Amino acid sequence: MAGRIPAVSMRGITKRFPGVVANDRIDFEADPGEVHALLGENGAGKSTLSHILSGLYRPDGGEIYLAGQKVSFASPRDAIDAGVCMVHQHFRLVARFTVSENIILGDRRGAGRRFRIRADAVESQVRALCERYNLPVDPRARIWQLSVGEQQRVEILKALYQDARVLILDEPTAVLTPNEADSLFVTLREIASENRTVIFISHKLNEVEAVSDRVTVLRGGRHITTVRTSEATPQSLADLMIGHDFAAASRPGNGHQIGAAMLEIDGLWADGDRGVPAVKGVSLAVRAGEVVAVAGVAGNGQRELAETIAGVRPGTQGQIRLGGERLKRGDPRAAFDAGVRYIPEDRLGTGVSPSLSVAMNLELRSFRDNSFGPFLKLHQMRAKAEEAITKFGIKASGPDAQSANLSGGNIQKVVIAREFAGAMKVLVAASPTRGLDVAAVAMVHSYLLDAAAKGVSVLLLSEDLSEILALNDRIVVMYEGRLVEVVDHDDVGEIALRMAGRSPETKAPGETQLPSGEEEPSGLDGNRMRASGGVA
Amino acid sequence: MNNALVVVVIASGVAYGTPLLFAALGELLTERSGVLNLGVEGMMLVGAVMGFWGVERVHGNTAAILVAALVIAALAGAAMAAIHAFLVITLRANQIVSGLALTLFAGAVGLSSYLGNNLNLSDLPAKHSFGAFLPQSLQNMTIVGPIVFSQNILVYLSWALVVAIGLYLTRTRPGLNLRAVGESPAAADTMGINVTAYRYAHTIAGGALAGLGGATITLAITPQWVSGITEGSGWIAIALVIFAFWRPDLCLVGAYFFGSLQALAPELQARNISLGPTVLWTSALPYLMTVFVLVVVSSGTARRRLGAPSALGVAYVREEL
Numbered sequence: 001m002a003g004r005i006p007a008v009s010m011r012g013i014t015k016r017f018p019g020v021v022a023n024d025r026i027d028f029e030a031d032p033g034e035v036h037a038l039l040g041e042n043g044a045g046k047s048t049l050s051h052i053l054s055g056l057y058r059p060d061g062g063e064i065y066l067a068g069q070k071v072s073f074a075s076p077r078d079a080i081d082a083g084v085c086m087v088h089q090h091f092r093l094v095a096r097f098t099v100s101e102n103i104i105l106g107d108r109r110g111a112g113r114r115f116r117i118r119a120d121a122v123e124s125q126v127r128a129l130c131e132r133y134n135l136p137v138d139p140r141a142r143i144w145q146l147s148v149g150e151q152q153r154v155e156i157l158k159a160l161y162q163d164a165r166v167l168i169l170d171e172p173t174a175v176l177t178p179n180e181a182d183s184l185f186v187t188l189r190e191i192a193s194e195n196r197t198v199i200f201i202s203h204k205l206n207e208v209e210a211v212s213d214r215v216t217v218l219r220g221g222r223h224i225t226t227v228r229t230s231e232a233t234p235q236s237l238a239d240l241m242i243g244h245d246f247a248a249a250s251r252p253g254n255g256h257q258i259g260a261a262m263l264e265i266d267g268l269w270a271d272g273d274r275g276v277p278a279v280k281g282v283s284l285a286v287r288a289g290e291v292v293a294v295a296g297v298a299g300n301g302q303r304e305l306a307e308t309i310a311g312v313r314p315g316t317q318g319q320i321r322l323g324g325e326r327l328k329r330g331d332p333r334a335a336f337d338a339g340v341r342y343i344p345e346d347r348l349g350t351g352v353s354p355s356l357s358v359a360m361n362l363e364l365r366s367f368r369d370n371s372f373g374p375f376l377k378l379h380q381m382r383a384k385a386e387e388a389i390t391k392f393g394i395k396a397s398g399p400d401a402q403s404a405n406l407s408g409g410n411i412q413k414v415v416i417a418r419e420f421a422g423a424m425k426v427l428v429a430a431s432p433t434r435g436l437d438v439a440a441v442a443m444v445h446s447y448l449l450d451a452a453a454k455g456v457s458v459l460l461l462s463e464d465l466s467e468i469l470a471l472n473d474r475i476v477v478m479y480e481g482r483l484v485e486v487v488d489h490d491d492v493g494e495i496a497l498r499m500a501g502r503s504p505e506t507k508a509p510g511e512t513q514l515p516s517g518e519e520e521p522s523g524l525d526g527n528r529m530r531a532s533g534g535v536a
Numbered sequence: 537m538n539n540a541l542v543v544v545v546i547a548s549g550v551a552y553g554t555p556l557l558f559a560a561l562g563e564l565l566t567e568r569s570g571v572l573n574l575g576v577e578g579m580m581l582v583g584a585v586m587g588f589w590g591v592e593r594v595h596g597n598t599a600a601i602l603v604a605a606l607v608i609a610a611l612a613g614a615a616m617a618a619i620h621a622f623l624v625i626t627l628r629a630n631q632i633v634s635g636l637a638l639t640l641f642a643g644a645v646g647l648s649s650y651l652g653n654n655l656n657l658s659d660l661p662a663k664h665s666f667g668a669f670l671p672q673s674l675q676n677m678t679i680v681g682p683i684v685f686s687q688n689i690l691v692y693l694s695w696a697l698v699v700a701i702g703l704y705l706t707r708t709r710p711g712l713n714l715r716a717v718g719e720s721p722a723a724a725d726t727m728g729i730n731v732t733a734y735r736y737a738h739t740i741a742g743g744a745l746a747g748l749g750g751a752t753i754t755l756a757i758t759p760q761w762v763s764g765i766t767e768g769s770g771w772i773a774i775a776l777v778i779f780a781f782w783r784p785d786l787c788l789v790g791a792y793f794f795g796s797l798q799a800l801a802p803e804l805q806a807r808n809i810s811l812g813p814t815v816l817w818t819s820a821l822p823y824l825m826t827v828f829v830l831v832v833v834s835s836g837t838a839r840r841r842l843g844a845p846s847a848l849g850v851a852y853v854r855e856e857l
Contacts, residue, residue, distance in 0.1 A: 076725065076726045088726070096719055097716065114709065
């Protein structure tokens with residue numbers, strides 16, 4: 001290997017966004033003919049790095065070399081001309097165009113580069129490409145008629161049509177079925193065998209093991225290590241990905257009484273925004289005074305689960321009971337009246353109405369009680385808001401301050417002040433501390449624990465492992481719409497593995513399906529999750 | 537035969553429809569790039585007054601003057617469109633607000649009237665104008681004579697433009713790129729197509745065609761200038777684009793349909809034919825249909841089903857992934 005010129009060499013890449021350093025002096029190298037996995041949690045800087053390599057972002061610092069030549073990309077076009085193509089997680093396809101039209105878009109080499117487009121010449125070129133890489137797709141079909149897997153093939157064909165030397169795929173399997181993922185891996189190996197470089201971005205250990213030659217692990221915007229895949233174990237990769245910082249974190253003795261089951265979810269299914277099931281047969285019981293933490297990488301159905309419990313999203317199957325009473329499906333007001341409180345993930349978009357005043361936002365749940373016919377009792381609302389501002393320490397110029405102008409922590413206080421009103425029985429908190437500073441995080445945590453101490457069932461959905469370890473009475477992991485109970489809730493390694501779709505018992509490297517046999521998460525369908533400490 | 541009501545109405549419908557057709561083709565190009573231009577009416581008004589100014593003030597032989605007048609009108613429309621482009625593409629202002637503002641600014645009580653009055657253009661007969669120019673023998677042919685061969689050169693120009701734009705959109709690389717920019721600017725940008733440049737170019741070209749449409753009114757249809765002479769043609773043109781499912785060939789059909797409606801009332805009156813309150817429904821119908829179409833397409837789903845460019849009205853920002 002020594003003396004070989006890497007196909008891609010990125011040195012000291014730094015990229016800052018307002019408030020965050022997304023990439024902090026990252027070094028990255030990939031050889032010709034290899035599939036190189038870029039592994040890391042959400043927010044580790046994988047996407048930013050790949051967007052820099054594909055010309056979408058300009059780095060604030062650092063240098064990029066392709067096959068030893070220094071390059072500087074001002075746009076994706078420059079990157080494509082230099083042979084770097086990217087398959088984005090959200091496809092960059094024109095839905096109304098045909099496959100061929102999409103493939104020749106921006107073409108400067110093939111049959112599509114001329115002023116006049118000859119559809120037949122383009123189609124035969126595309127057909128030839130489909131056959132060569134075994135990517136069957138009809139060149140005349142329109143994109144909107146294709147399945148997601150086929151659309152991805154079009155994206156890959158687009159890159160191959162441009163004769164990409166470096167192909168970057170951003171979480172390509174997120175949208176695929178296991179079978180489709182398998183055939184994608186075959187294609188990627190095929191592409192790499194032509195001495196091209198494939199950079200494969202993922203947070204799923206199975207896939208990284210199945211397809212890659214080497215792995216580069218990123219964490220918190222930094223390069224952690226690069227190892228040969230054959231020399232790594234899932235456990236070592238998971239540890240590298242998550243880091244060891246959390247080993248010391250542990251729960252404070254909550255010391256409160258845990259009572260009877262309060263929130264009971266039975267075989268719940270719900271569709272995501274795209275109309276495909278996002279919550280797949282979740283069953284879970286949260287007892288009074290218990291904090292159940294749902295760990296998982298974003299996009300595995302946590303948001304949909306939270307919304308379904310809060311009544312914002314109608315479930316398609318199964319039921320939710322509160323203290324034995326069945327909740328009406330898809331009725332947020334009924335859920336609130338029954339005692340469900342909800343801290344949504346997107347606090348500025350969903351948690352508050354940004355253009356309304358603090359007082360108005362505090363009354364969003366209860367303005368019906370503060371009105372006289374259609375008229376709001378503004379004085380009363382302001383007085384109540386003043387009270388809440390003092391009680392919850394909301395830093396705002398007054399009840400009439402516009403909510404959008406508050407800091408993230410203070411917005412979250414407004415949400416909490418509103419949701420904690422009345423008879424709270426269940427609190428669903430979705431990533432309640434994301435993006436908050438340390439003091440605000442501590443404040444939110446203390447409210448969650450306070451609620452639990454008062455006998456409220458708390459369901460905490462979070463990506464932040466330190467938060468989960470600090471607050472939980474019980475941990476479940478959500479992966480691809482299903483829940484898996486974590487056996488030992490102090491074992492960071494197990495949590496990390498399960499978040500990546502593995503169970504500690506499944507060892508077979510190269511396996512690309514979900515964990516099989518009785519370890520399959522779907523095996524829990526319909527079974528009530530057992531109480532704390534129970535062995536699945 | 538050539539004096540039959542149908543023939544006469546269609547023949548004048550073609551003439552009356554031509555300004556609509558120019559403006560609609562311009563709006564079609566603009567909208568295909570993803571920019572909604574509600575300033576068409578204003579651009580037509582400015583084109584109308586500047587074109588008329590051209591024939592009154594430029595000296596030389598008739599052909600040269602008429603060409604110069606058209607160029608001036610197109611440039612005036614393009615200049616207005618350039619303001620719109622800067623506001624909505626570079627500054628990402630709301631496209632509806634910007635377009636409406638331009639129409640108000642240039643409208644019957646705004647810039648176009650100011651220009652016309654200040655340049656002393658009212659109540660002047662046009663010194664030069666477009667008229668039928670083909671040999672009399674062709675013009676006398678049955679049916680096709682009045683409808684096809686008695687038209688002025690602008691009508692034939694608009695036909696050429698329909699064909700050219702149709703081919704441009706479907707058969708050429710820039711046309712493909714344009715459609716990609718209007719459908720999915722993110723995809724276009726990723727493939728190295730300059731979204732901003734395409735939007736500027738087609739917004740400005742659309743404004744030029746609107747200006748040309750305005751000049752068609754003052755130079756060919758009613759060879760004179762009065763304030764507010766377009767009488768809402770710009771709005772009809774915008775509705776036409778939607779009627780035509782963003783296709784140039786259907787724009788032509790729609791433009792002649794509306795043109796014929798406009799021609800119907802005076803013709804019925806001239807022949808002493810009474811069909812109830814004729815003037816009411818023949819004159820109001822284009823506007824009523826425009827209102828109806830604009831209401832229908834303001835719903836997103838209807839727009840998508842009709843084939844509107846997916847990114848119509850949406851500014852493109854690269855960093856928002």
